[in-house]
Amino acid sequence: MARQPQSFLGVERRNIRSAPLADLYHNLIARSWGRLLGLLASVYLLANLVFATLYRVGGDCIAGATGFRDLFFFSVQTLSTIGYGTMAPKTTYAHVLVTFQAFGGRLFVALVTGLVFAKFSRPTARVMWSKNVVLIERHGKRQLQFRMANERANQIVEAQLRVAVARNETAPDGERMRRFHDLVLQRDRNVIFVLTWTAVHEINEKSPLFGLTVAEMKSQSVQLVASLIGLDETFSQQVHARHTYVPDEFVYDMRFADIIGTEPDGSRYVDYARFDELVPMGTKTVIS
16 A cells, blocks of 8 residues: 655654555544535535436436436435435336435435534634744743743633653764653643743753754754643633744744733733734833
């Protein structure tokens, strides 16, 4: 069976065994809504064209049909179990075809209903990730920071964040490998993730990023992989979000602009329009 190249975290995966039928449900669920509906519509139209052709092969087997167009619409009515009554099978050949098509139509409707419902009801997280990772000096310590925001007006409870660094390494015996190193965060859990969350990692002697320059990060194909999981308060089901950063997205000696402001009446708000805005260290930002 053909093996198709795939990409994962910027690394091409070759000679992966392909199993289209075994992974059909997963592949359909993973498709975007536009592609999924387009595929279902194509299958529906193709099935009707095939059955219309089979009805035509049977000759004058459908009462009330005068051409291929009528046979096509008769197929649509049969597959959809509509049946207006203006056209009907009149030979054994046509009745047999109608039997198979009606059975297939019921299966098709059942499968599409289950697939659409599963995709529609699947809980997902809408997390906004900052475009950049900032590396700053604060209180005499080097820190790596990026931030996240919950784009939905709900709460993600018991949120957990895990960040790892993937990079190419060479073992003492010369073997090359790609390894993952976990980054220790100042806070990797959030009881309620509602607004924003800034992830902070201190780059000290124990950090896998300690002493690395941008050039060295690029030579090692460093990638920062962040994974967030939690419970969606609305569905009471686990949701997750993932994002990756590369060295070109690392910014030095800049910090994130303040996005939390206060109204004259004392109420507070978050301005997401400034979510990715960066300002030089030592700059005081004021939200108006």
